[in-house]
Amino acid sequence: MHIHIGRTASGRAVKITGSKTLTLANILTYSGCPKGLHMTGVIDCHSPEVIQEIEALIHTGELRELRDGGFQHENGLVLIPGSELEINDENCNGPIHVLAYFPDLPSLKSFSGWLSSKVTNIHLSSQRIYADGRELQLKVKGLGGLFIPAHIFTPFKSLYGKGVRNSLSEVFSPEQIDAVELGLSSNTAMANSIPELHKYTFLTNSDAHSLAKIAREYNSITMEAPSFKEFAKALKNEEGRKIAANYGLDPFLGKYYETTCSSCGVIMQDSAEKCQECGHGRKIRGVKHRIADLAEDIPSPLRPAYIPQVPLEYIPGLGPKTMDKLLDHFGTEMDILHHVPKGRLAEVTKEQLAETIHKARTGQLVFNAGGGGRYGKVARNENKGQ
Structure with missing residues (x-):
């Protein structure tokens, strides 16, 4: 639910740091297969050229608007359009990234039109908005949208990283927040230690800047069918809809887990x-350490399972040719990561690699922790708990 667009169909940059192959058309195809997703959130859809692309895909029949919100691709994948923005108003201690999602083209177009006078360049992703947090919340909610603070613990450009000193109420109206996104260096247990987060649903999203990074974190959602309306109900735990499980990186693999020297990068x-x-x-x-500052030793609410996963690209010895071979045999990364028996994997690739994938899905791998902007890595030793 957090995928960037690197370039439009015309080649115009949207997320400057995003891959050039990260186009809307490629995202819609790749998210379905080989990734294995049923619904995806693209958070640069406020860009006028992206809106034009959505309209063009509707015109050709490759996308169709859903009655309950969202757009279904011809491969079955449902697109939820959104926008990522940076708030840094007088109430902030530092910049904060937030996500907004919209149900349909009228609300998306209305938001884009309003936003064009609030940012320096409406065509780019993650722009600083010249409005305060509460004003943005009111606009998003007034259009029937969803408002979610992004990667809330990242040291830079996040709610708790530097954005607020102690509480989200310093910048936002708490009742206008629909969920929070944990980010790659934390998990449910860590976030659940902060009392003011107890009333919010947790999301685990990839923040993908390339096709390969799509679904390195994702959510399993109980709903009747993928749509904006069903997603909104799941965030509120309404009518049996809910987040059933969060699939995320082990926090050790995130690139900001440990405190590091900003000069040499040593932990x-x-x-x-x-x-x-x-x-x-x-x-x-x-x-x-930032979470430890905010944590309190009080009872925490029960949460959906947080299932640590090691994306296939993190597995030592699993190169592009082996990846293609596995996908040819088993279909999607989701199946390879979580479902295909170890014995069947060993029929297609080396037994040692099959064993490593099995250890990844059963929590038996050892990690060297990340920090300071460097991702953690799978260690090559046997002592779990590094």
Whole structure:
């Protein structure tokens, strides 16, 4: 539910740091197969050229508008259009990224038109909006949209990273938030230690800047059929709809889990004033330490299972040729990651690789933790708990 567009069909940049192959057409195809998703949120749909592409796909019959909101691709995948924006008003301690989702073309077009006077460049992703957080919330909700703070613990450009000192109420109206997105360096247990988050649904999304990164984190949702209306009900736990499980990276694999020196990148003690390696005095604070600041030792609500996963691209020894071979035999990454028996994997690839994939799905791999903008890695030793 958090996928960027790198380029429009004409080649115009939307997410400048996004891959050039990350076009709307490619996202819609790739999310269905080989990724294996049923619904995807593309969060650069406020861009006028992207809106034009959606309209063109509707005209050709490749997309159809759903009565309950969203657009169904000819491969069955449902697109939920959205927008990512950066808030940095006088109430903020630092920039905050947020996600907004819309049910249909009229609401999306209306939002894009309103937004064009609030940002420097309406064609680009993640633009700073010259409006405060509560004004943006009112606009999104007034159009029937959903409002979700993004990757809330990332040290840069997030709600708790630097955005607020202690509470989300410093910037937002709490009742106008529909859910929160955890980000790659935290999990349910970590976020559940913060009391003011207890009333919100947790989402695990990929924040994909390339096709390969789609679904490195995703959500299993109980709903009648993929649509905007059903998604909204699931966030509110209404009528039996709900988030059934969160599939996310082990926090060790996230790129901001540990506190690191901002000069040499070495993991350092959070309380240290200087890096023990280079003597530098500035650091990038780890998510686990920021959460510890906000955590309280009080009972936490029950949550859907958080299922740690290791995306196939993180598996040592699994290159492009092997990936293609596995996909040719088993269809989607979801099936390879979670469902295909180890014995069947070993029939197609090396037994050691099949064993590694099995260990990934059963939580038996060892990780070297990430930090300071560097992802963690699967370690090559046997002592779990590194």
